[in-house]
Amino acid sequence: MLGPNGAGKTTFINILVGLVRKSGGTARVFGHDVEDDYRQTRDAIGLAPQEFNVDRFFPIREVLEHKAGYHGVPANEAADRADEVLKQVGIYDKRDTRFDWLSGGMKRRFLLARALITDPDLLILDEPTAGVDVQLRRDLWDLVTDLNEQGKTILLTTHYIEEAERLCDEVAILDSGQVRTVATPAELKDRGTDRIVVELRSPPATLPDLLSDDDRVEAVELDGHQLTVTARNGGLVAPNLVRELDRADIEIVDLEITRTSLEEIFVELTSSDETGNDIDSDDEATGDTGEGDDTDQPREEQQVAPDGGQR
Helix, strand or coil: CECCCCHHHHHHHHHCCCCCCCCCCEEEEEEECCCCHHHHHHHEEECCCCCCCCCCCHHHHHHHHHHHHHHCHHHHHHHHHHHHHHHCCCCCCCCCCCCCCHHHHHHHHHHHHHHCCCCCCCCEEECCCCCHHHHHHHHHHHHHHHHHHHHHCEEECCCHHHHHHHHHCCEEECCCEEEEEEEEHHHHHHHEEEEEEEEEEECCCCCCCCCCCCCEEEEEEECCCEEEEEEEECCHHHHHHHHHHHCCCCEEEEHHHHHHHHHHHHHHHHHHCCCCCCCCCHHHHHHHCCHHHHHCCCCCCCCCCCCCCCC
């Protein structure tokens, strides 16, 4: 789930886990209504939130055991499971360390371990690489990829374009509480226009009528030796362009296709606020969740999601 700050990403997650009551519509997780079937829904989800809402008075291994116990995991099984997930995220050697004594990167890894302790069907990662260095970000990407390849369903929120493009099979772009679109990264990029830039050896005095029957072509321009074609699906248009230039005896020196980036599509979809509402930040929309990750019931006093938001 990709969106700018304040788009409603954290609000959406808090609705799924029962920390915020939705203002309308329905929300289901694996067929279970998030309010009517709260317990089934919550047990199916493992959440790694943005904030460090962790009990700081116990070693991290004990924190994981407590978390497992909240969800009905027997004590002996919880201990084994804690060791397993700590090894999985690469911080088993810190099992007897309190959370506050971990480095920033290890804290992020621990949040992931805590989300995994109940072996959830759905793993939700809210800005999992926010504020970490480049190397740790890539390490976390590899870890998330491994979890997904092992069969774990993952909902990830981010405002890093590269992160969404690298990790996600599908991208939902959220802005001002509205889902603008849902598609694969490739499908999103296909919606934009590409530039086919051709260097000609001897440009003609008059440019022939090129690609006139191709509805994907938006513009054909000749500037000196450089021919530029603006079109959707440039990779499919380029072979036709080459054939037409060859038929016109126009020699090509070089050809380059510049595809629309996911960032450009993202900016286009989020540059205007169609709802007319401003959401200053996800935190202001949701309030402080504190230790809410382990709550057992929906909290009615939390502010509801922005009106009109599609869920």
